[in-house]
Amino acid sequence: MQDKIRQLFSENIQTMIATSEVMAGPIEQAAFRIVSSLIEGGKVICCGDGATAGLAQHFAQLLLDQYETERPCLPAFALHQDQSSLSPSPTTNTDYFARQVKALGQKGDILLVISLRGEEQSLIKAVEAALTCDMSIVALTVEGSDELSGLLNAQDTELRVPAHRNARVYECYAFLLHCLCELIEMSLFPQQGEL
Template sequence: MDLTARIQLQCHESKEATDWLAEHLASPIAIAAELMVESLMQDGKVLTCGNGGSAALAQYTAALLLSRLENERPALSAIALGATPILITAIAADQGFQFGLTRQVEALAHPQDILLVFASHGSPENLQAAIQTAHDRGMRVIALTGREDADLAAQLTEDDLLLNIPLTGIARIQEMHMLAIHALCDAIDCLLLGVE
């Protein structure tokens, strides 16, 4: 297969993944937007987290909430956990990597807040620990996950929301997470601003 054909194949796979997301996750993403707006209207905040590329998506989401996607609106309260390397490495050196996020949830979270977790593959211990700490604080969790997330998904309660992308390949999963982020932020704007 030549490179052009390979790139075309990736575009085709991405389109199929987008069609799948539209059919299966449009309603759950709308519910996530409603939960987040409910939290924000009660002076809550959205705490985001992930590892690697998912950490980048978590930081991007917090930036969109604080700033904006396309529509002018007041800033929304959002914090990307783990965005400061000094903080993460200090906690990891003293207590272990799995506590890097939990310490931040312990310090920053309140019951009306939402923890938005990104995991493109697997169920990392630090994300599982963050979910447990969020539950201990009385928070709801919204998890955007990938194919191998059984342990992480098993932690969610009936008050939480799972947005699972059961696709093969991290690239497609993270592309769909990005699309979900944009759809989620647009839906939040619609709820807050009445955007058509």
């Protein structure tokens, strides 16, 4: 059992090292885009499907409240997966994020999308909706996320984790989101970090 535990730690560490070697530039770019949007009065809209929905909520909450620095709230929220409604809707059950993006997203906002497979139709439709609203995308993806990745353009940033096991990817995503929070706070509130 202890050998297995050590193996799990080793896999996590190797995933983090591999990600750090290819991701420093994209992480910096993603943080810069989010900071620029916030400075210009934009907001960060987060979404994930299934297991990654919790990460989207976590990131939005860290921006809204605080990460490690006492500072003003930043405008961020996570889209809801709850499809319950009092009346039947003619939309397909993969439109729920896209409809929220269309209703709440504006030019200059950021859509932060977190995908474990790159083929979740709800996330793909959310990205398509964000692009029609002239929003920028920050996408956390994995290798083989060609359908979602193919929608991104020069104003978007992809943080593609070089791992295949969902558990390692999820762990890496959580770390990447914490990196972004720290860089955002450091950029927007440099004095508070010195207290």
